[in-house]
Amino acid sequence: MADDDGRSPEDDFQELLRQLFGAEGGRLDPEQLSQLSGLGIDPAMMQTVMRHLQDAFKDGQDGGISWEMAERQALHIANQSDLGVTSGQRGDVDQAFSLATLWLSEATAISDLASPPRAITRGDWVSATLPVWQELAEPVATSIADALTTALGEQAPDDMQELVQGAGRIMRTVGGSLFASQLGQVVGQLSTTVVSGGDVGIPLMPAGDAVILPQNFADFGRDLEIAEDQLALYVATRELAHARLFRHAKWLRLHVIAQITDFARGVRVDTEALEELASRFDPSQPEELRAALESGALLPARTPAQTAALTRLENLLATIEGWVDVVTEDATSRLPSAPRVAEAVRRRRAVGGPAEKALASLVGLELRPRRMREAAAMWRAVTDAVGMAARDALWDYPDLMPTSDDIDDPAGLIARLEARSRGEEPPRDAMDEAIEALLRDVGERPEGGEAPGPDDPRPV
Structure with missing residues (x-):
């Protein structure tokens, strides 16, 4: 419904928004706020929003987070x-x-x-x-x-x-x-x-x-x-x-x-x-x-x-x-x-x-260290088997750090560490063999050449 000036509540709200966003630091007129009741908008809520907007102008000129x-x-x-x-x-x-x-x-x-x-x-x-x-x-x-x-x-x-x-x-x-x-x-x-x-x-x-x-x-x-x-x-x-x-x-x-x-x-x-x-x-x-x-x-x-x-x-x-x-337990044993x-x-x-x-x-991230006891048991088993120096060396590089599978089965990790301490090569898996074959293939190609075909006498 339009007022005596022929303006509807929607017109008033649109004009208010123009003033609000059209010039930095624009202020809300209390009379305009009262007119928002025609739209079912709570003026008190709008005042709260305005305070946040004023803070935004002061603290976040670039549209970023304050x-x-x-x-x-x-x-x-x-x-x-x-x-x-x-x-x-x-x-x-x-x-x-x-x-x-x-x-x-x-x-x-x-x-x-x-x-x-x-x-x-x-x-x-x-x-x-x-x-x-x-x-x-x-x-x-x-x-x-x-x-x-x-x-x-x-x-x-x-x-x-x-x-x-x-x-x-x-x-x-x-x-x-x-x-x-x-x-x-x-x-x-x-x-x-x-x-x-x-x-x-x-x-x-x-x-x-x-x-x-x-x-x-x-x-x-x-x-x-x-x-x-x-x-x-x-x-x-x-x-x-x-x-x-x-x-x-x-x-x-x-x-x-x-x-x-x-x-x-x-x-x-x-x-x-x-x-x-x-x-x-x-x-x-x-x-x-x-x-x-x-x-x-x-x-x-x-x-x-x-x-x-x-x-x-x-x-x-x-x-x-x-x-x-585990380290704290050992250090505070006395x-x-x-x-x-x-x-x-x-x-x-x-x-x-x-x-x-x-x-x-x-x-929305809940952190419950549900596997902390299992992980501590793994570190205890590793410490008892290979000592603290070999245990702590697992933190030297990211690819040495124990995985979730190692937490489930520390025996496999311990076997690898014991083999390494004896100077033995760690067990090879299919991925290791595939990478080695690929590197060997690339190294044996003539410069600018292609990989040997199935009937090529050169080794693959």
Whole structure:
């Protein structure tokens, strides 16, 4: 229905969008907002959208994602409850790391770190790890931004398509900014629970950095009824083993992150769920939207390709965690409470540790190290059979690392290692023979010639 000026509510809305997207920093007129009720649009919701758009103009001029927003959110949460590191805590952590370094020299052939381990605050952890969280989350952030842009284009009337196309850049920025805000909340909350740099099982800290967060360490040990010095020694030993491994196997960090991002690139937003939620969203009661974002309800079920990628990632992380478990167990064998601490760490991971909760809400990736015990059993069998030097040499190159088949049947891996130690050639498979035949064929061809035919007297 048209008003006294002959303008319909649709005309008012179209004019509002022109003002909104036609000039940078355009402001919404409250009177125009009230007129949107003719379209069934909640003005309060539109004001919320406008605030996000204004943030987008400030933080994402190029239509990209405002990762600065994520950092601000995370640091705000971390610093709210960050008590800092006292000189006493720093001294206790340094002492634990010093003794753990000596113990590890007897349990692994992988060399010590180049930089000294240290105690850090929650805010320090956020600043150090956020670049990795950004890399892991960016594929999904892009997917969400694309979904918002697509939904806008599909729902807009035909006569507004040109206008909608012009708004695409800003809508991508809004979607990315909303996701960045969620990322910041997750990382900020995570900073209040992680005990060490390797606590979440993925390489978040720069390679070769070993750290403990004393404030979170105190929270972790409060109900375990274990002497604090023994708990600190175990945690320090495990952290150093994790950091040493990723410093030694320089390819491993990229390998893990690449597998996670490969999975994340396959994530697509459930646009039907997004539209259904938006249709009943009440800005004055945002709990439902927050719960949907945190639970991953807007992410559809995994595809077969994603399931396969997840299986590969689980095997990789289990292989890493299993090695760390065995090395830590050997290094802390003289620590009376070591078995109890190890079991507490395993239970914490099995029921859903920090990494699982964070990645599940960000990229729909649930990390349950279901094969960690099997992988640890494999590493134990390898250690007993060939010793720690031959065991640790498996991390020298990517193609030497144990596979999921080796976790299932360590005997085959042990047989290969024992044969290698005797100077014997490893068993040849059909692929090896085919490659050798191909190389021999190429080497015996005359320059510019062709491969010999079946009646050619030359050897094939």
